[in-house]
Amino acid sequence: MPRFKNMLLIYPEFPSNTYWSFKYALKFISRKSAIPPLGLITVAALFPKSYNLKVVDMNVESLDENDIKNADAVFISAMLVQKKSFDEVVALCNKHHVPVIAGGPHATTSHQDITGVDHFFLGEAEDMFESFLNDLENGTAKHIYPANRPDITHTTTPRFDLLKLKKYASMSVQYSRGCPFNCEFCDIWKVYGRKIRLKHHERILIELDTLYKLGWRDSIFFVDDNFVGYKQKVKEDLLPALMQWQKQHKNIYRFYTQSSLNIAEDDALLSGMRNAGFNSVFLGIETPSELSLKETGKFQNVKTNMLTAIRKIQKYGMEVMGGFIIGFDNDAEDIFDRQINFIQKAGIPKAMVGLLNALPGTDLYTRLVKEKRLLNFSLNGSNTHRLQTNFMTKMNPEKLRIGYRKVLETLYGYNLKNYFSRCNKLLDNIPKTHFFARRVRFNEFMALVKSLSFQPFTPYGYQYVKFLIRNLIKNRKVFAEVVCMSIEGHHFYKITKQALKLGTIKSY
Numbered sequence: 258m259p260r261f262k263n264m265l266l267i268y269p270e271f272p273s274n275t276y277w278s279f280k281y282a283l284k285f286i287s288r289k290s291a292i293p294p295l296g297l298i299t300v301a302a303l304f305p306k307s308y309n310l311k312v313v314d315m316n317v318e319s320l321d322e323n324d325i326k327n328a329d330a331v332f333i334s335a336m337l338v339q340k341k342s343f344d345e346v347v348a349l350c351n352k353h354h355v356p357v358i359a360g361g362p363h364a365t366t367s368h369q370d371i372t373g374v375d376h377f378f379l380g381e382a383e384d385m386f387e388s389f390l391n392d393l394e395n396g397t398a399k400h401i402y403p404a405n406r407p408d409i410t411h412t413t414t415p416r417f418d419l420l421k422l423k424k425y426a427s428m429s430v431q432y433s434r435g436c437p438f439n440c441e442f443c444d445i446w447k448v449y450g451r452k453i454r455l456k457h458h459e460r461i462l463i464e465l466d467t468l469y470k471l472g473w474r475d476s477i478f479f480v481d482d483n484f485v486g487y488k489q490k491v492k493e494d495l496l497p498a499l500m501q502w503q504k505q506h507k508n509i510y511r512f513y514t515q516s517s518l519n520i521a522e523d524d525a526l527l528s529g530m531r532n533a534g535f536n537s538v539f540l541g542i543e544t545p546s547e548l549s550l551k552e553t554g555k556f557q558n559v560k561t562n563m564l565t566a567i568r569k570i571q572k573y574g575m576e577v578m579g580g581f582i583i584g585f586d587n588d589a590e591d592i593f594d595r596q597i598n599f600i601q602k603a604g605i606p607k608a609m610v611g612l613l614n615a616l617p618g619t620d621l622y623t624r625l626v627k628e629k630r631l632l633n634f635s636l637n638g639s640n641t642h643r644l645q646t647n648f649m650t651k652m653n654p655e656k657l658r659i660g661y662r663k664v665l666e667t668l669y670g671y672n673l674k675n676y677f678s679r680c681n682k683l684l685d686n687i688p689k690t691h692f693f694a695r696r697v698r699f700n701e702f703m704a705l706v707k708s709l710s711f712q713p714f715t716p717y718g719y720q721y722v723k724f725l726i727r728n729l730i731k732n733r734k735v736f737a738e739v740v741c742m743s744i745e746g747h748h749f750y751k752i753t754k755q756a757l758k759l760g761t762i763k764s765y
Contacts, residue, residue, distance in 0.1 A: 261390075261393055262309055262329055263328050264308050267315065267332070268315060269335045269346055274752060274756075280748065283426060285744040292478055293428060294312070294314050296361055302414060303382065305390075333346055336363055343363060344373075365380055380406070380449075381407055410456060412460065414460070414464050415464065427475060428475070428478070430465070430468075430479060435483075437483070437486050441621045442613060442619055447619065453483075455490055476513060477512050483516060484516045485516050488523060511535075512534045514538055515538070517540070517541065518541075518542065520540075522566075527575075536576065537575055537578060543581060545563070545598075549592075567605070568686065572686070576693075579607070579608050580611075584652070596610060600679070606680045606683060606742060612661055613646055632648055632649065670750075677724040685731070694735045697737045724739070
C-alpha cells in the first residue's frame with residue numbers, strides 16, 4: 258500500500274475574458290469549457306491502480322478546499338495564462354501542508370520564478386514518472402526532474418473516465434508532439450523539439466474506442482501543435498485508420514486540429530483529412546507582411562500565396578481558423594488595414610488577432626533581453642484581449658494600441674457586420690460535406706431556441722436576423738452550423754467590447 262495513496266490532480270482556471278474561452282457561446286449549449294485538460298489525464302494514466310485519483314478542472318467545477326486537505330499530494334498542470342489561478346492553488350496547498358508537484362508549460366519555462374512547489378516536472382513526464390513515484394514513497398524525491406522527450410509510440414490511454422464529460426464542448430486526443438519549424442516567438446519547438454514523435458495509429462483508435470464507450474458523441478480536437486509535422490505518416494498511416502474507424506462507427510465524430518499552412522501543398526493529405534472527418538483547422542497565419550514573416554522565421558508561410566492556400570483548404574470542406582500577430586519590428590503603419598483586409602478576403606470567421614508578446618524560453622525573449630527591450634515578464638501568457646506588449650516595439654506604442662483597437666473593432670464590432678460577412682463567405686465557398694454539416698440533436702435545437710430568444714434583441718440583432726434568413730435560404734443544409742456561428746459571434750462581440758473598454762480605462 259503506497260504511503261501517498263490519495264492523489265489530487267488540479268487544472269487551474271483560465272481567464273474567462275479571452276477569445277479562446279468561448280465563455281459566452283458555451284452558455285447556449287450548457288457547457289462549461291471548450292476542451293478538457295488532456296495533459297493532466299495523461300499523467301493520471303501513469304499512476305498504478307493502487308492509487309486513488311481525483312481530477313478537478315477548475316474551469317468546470319469549483320475547487321473544494323477539503324479535497325486538498327484530504328489529499329496526500331497535489332499535482333498541478335498549467336499554462337502561463339493560468340498563472341494567477343495556479344498561484345492561488347499552490348498557496349492553498351501550502352496552507353494545509355500538502356506537497357505540490359507541478360508540471361506543464363508554465364512550470365517548465367518558469368520554474369525558477371515559482372515558489373511554494375515541492376517538485377517540478379520539466380517537459381514530458383512519461384519516462385521519469387515511475388521513478389518519481391518511487392522517490393516520493395521513499396522520501397527521496399528531488400526538487401526538479403529535468404526535461405526529456407520520451408518515445409510516445411505506445412503510450413497509455415488518458416483517463417477520460419476521470420472527467421465530467423458532459424461539461425465539455427469537445428474532447429481531446431494527441432497523435433504527435435513537436436514541430437519541424439522554428440518560429441522566433443514560439444516555445445513549442447523549444448519544449449517538444451523539432452523532431453516529430455508519433456503515437457502508433459492503433460493507440461489513437463483505442464482512445465476513440467474509449468471515448469465512444471464512455472458515451473462521447475461530440476467533436477474531438479487533435480491537440481497536436483502541428484498535426485502535419487510528419488505529413489507522410491499522417492497521410493499513409495493515421496488517416497486511413499481513422500477513415501476505417503469512422504466507417505465502422507457511422508461517421509460519428511467531427512475532428513479539428515492545428516496545422517502549418519503547408520498543408521495546402523498536398524491534395525491527397527487534404528482529401529484524406531476531409532474523408533476522415535476533419536471539418537476545421539487552425540493555422541498560424543500571423544501576418545500578410547512578408548518582411549515580418551521572415552523576421553520571425555515563418556518561412557513556410559512566405560513560400561506560398563497564403564490567400565490561395567486558405568481558399569484551397571476551405572474547398573476541401575474545412576473551415577480555416579487563423580492566428581494573427583501585430584507588433585513585429587517590420588510592421589509598418591499600414592499593417593492594421595492589411596490584417597483586416599486579409600482576414601475579410603479569406604473568409605475567416607474565427608480570426609484571433611493579438612499583440613506580439615515575448616514568452617520565456619523563446620528565441621524572441623532571448624533576443625529582446627540582449628537588445629535590452631524587454632519591459633517585464635510576459636503579461637499573462639495571452640496575447641489576445643490585451644492592448645499592450647511586454648517589450649519596447651519599433652512602432653510608437655500609442656499608434657500600435659490605436660491600430661490594434663481598430664482591428665478588433667472592425668473584425669468583431671460594428672454590430673458584427675464584418676463577422677457575419679466572413680461567415681457568409683465561408684458558407685458560400687465551402688462544400689457541404691457530411692462532416693461540415695453539424696448533426697441536429699436536442700442540444701442543437703435548444704441552442705437555436707436560446708439564440709432566437711436573445712440575440713435578435715442585442716445591438717447586433719439586425720445583422721443576426723439577416724444572417725439567419727440569408728443562410729436559411731442559401732445554405733439550409735448546414736443551418737445548424739449557421740446557428741453555431743451566430744452564438745460564437747455573440748462571444749466575440751462581448752469579449753471585444755470588454756477589451757476595448759479595458760483599453761480605454763488603461764489609456765486614461
